[in-house]
Amino acid sequence: MNSDLKNNSNPAFSDESLLSRFSSFFYYISKVGQYEARILWRSWLFRIFSLLILAILVLFDVFGVLGIAESEAWSGRYMRGGVFYMDFYLFTVAQVVIAAFLSADFLGRERKMDTTEVFYTRPMSNVQYVLGKTWGALMVFMGLNMVVALLAMVVTLISPDAVFVWQAIFIYPFIFSLPSLVFILGFSFVLMVLVRNQAVTFVLVLGFGGMVLFYLGNMHWGVWDFIGFFIPGYYSGFSGLSNTEYLLFQRGGYFLLGLMGILLTAFCLPRLPGTRRRSGTLLLFCVILLSGAAFLFFNIVSKGIDGQQLRERIRRTDKLLPALPAYSVDSCYLRVHHNGNNLVSEAHLFIKEKSTSDTLFLHLNPGFDISSVTLNNQQVPFTFSEGIISVATSLMYEKDVSGFSCSVFYTDILIRRPFTRNLKKRESL
Structure with a gap:
């Protein structure tokens, strides 16, 4: 009887214990995410950047789409869902800058306010802590994405020239915004943990983004374009996306790299003195995510090389034809x-x-x-x-x-x- 009571009192043998562990895992993630979202919303830097980019989008929609004050309107407004496309196109570039600056503040804010030990002494793992901060940032920025989508929808419905396409509301945030946001968060987190300097991290992230925009661009079939600035992402109401497979591979690759950066941050994150044990499972997941991203980018490059070789064969065949057609x-x-x-x-x-x-x-x-x-x-x-x-x-x-x-x-x-x-x-x- 005593052994039965002992087994029943041991939570390791009960299904309720597994459920409580599962709920506890997401409980700490949600709590950290809620506090991180509140801190971001209260940040004046975030508010200023958000209002600035929204003001730019409003000015573009008012003068470029609606043509107020007899201004020269943007010719792309006639495309189906063109307003959604351009609004998210511009917003994603600004979002990368905002996210890079705010994510570079990772751990720096807690160290400055001397609140790091409060999180470290809680019964939560590095994964829960980092995923919670990521979830908080995602909630805030996806809220901004909803505001941009609402702005584009209102302008499209008001404009007599723009055509409303409901698919654009769901396609463009996942093509442009979400993969870029996850990648820049993971990339900035890793740099902040390794470099331990907010200014250097911000300069490195912006330097990489500037090199992609102004130098790398569409080189190597767009594998460097983490922002999505050069990808063929326009959605046609007649034929859909121009190259769905390429979009899934390119954006999915950066999404996996972002997840790898988040887990790698949890693996490298220092805890209190004396707690040097690190989970090998995290490193295994990082290797799996890196392999998946490498596989996707390898497919893009290999198909690009095959297409380049095909065009070269076509050019050689054309040279064998008679100079003057018969x-x-x-x-x-x-x-x-x-x-x-x-x-x-x-x-x-x-x-x-x-x-x-x-x-x-x-x-x-x-x-x-x-x-x-x-x-x-x-x-x-x-x-x-x-x-x-x-x-x-x-x-x-x-x-x-x-x-x-x-x-x-x-x-x-x-x-x-x-x-x-x-x-x-x-x-x-």
Whole structure:
């Protein structure tokens, strides 16, 4: 009986203990997050920066979108969701600056106010402490994102030229704002723990951001663009996002790097003297997140290199063609219709012969798959390589001096070719 009481009194053997540990883990995260959010809201620096960027957005929307006072309005207001796009585009750049400065104050504020030991002596881990501060910063900045989305929605509904797209409310914060915010928080936290100087951390973060904006830019297919300044993130109401896979890889990579920085901060965060034990699990998660981000960026670079090599092969193939074309296209009639998510197209051309030649060369975007080619309603064999269609005109039974008709039937292939975002299958040549 005594052993039963002993087992029942041991919380390690009860389901209620596991539930209490789980709730206690998030309880400390939420409490630290609440206090961090309150401190940020009360910061005059945060208020001044927030009001400044909101004032800039209001001025842009009033004069650039609504065209008040006979000002020259922004031409992009006609795009579907264009106001949302530009507002979040500008806000993300300013958000990085604000977040870099405030996150560089990590631990510095507690040391200055001599309140660090209050947190360290609490029964919370480094992970709970760092995640709580991150959660507080996210709550504050995502509140600003909601204000920006509300401003863009109101301006879009007021403007007679702007077109409202409800998907933009959810897409642009997750394309531009959230990955950049998580990355800059993790990056600043790690630098602050390692450098232990707020001014140096702020200069390093802004220096990296300036180097991305003014030098690296879109180099190496945009893998350095943590802000999202150069990514093709515009949402079209007709065709959606231009390159969803690239956006997921690029933004997801920086989101994983930001999470890695947050966990690495918890691993390197010093505690009170005598508490040098650090969890190897955190380091394992950091390695996993780093490997995931490296995998995503490697896919971006490898596909970019494949697309570059494809364009080089196309250029070499073009150089092998005759300097002067033997045929000229007199007229062209296109029929394009959708078959599910694929395009089915027919190109009917009337071609005139300029000089004697047994081969007809036509250009077509290599992202399409040709099903058949006919000359004067007669199906003929062809070759299609690197965007060049080669057809033997000597196989025609009937020839006319005025010219002949040529029909090309092609569809959008299901397996994507290694294109960069500058070469799309939606664009036929």
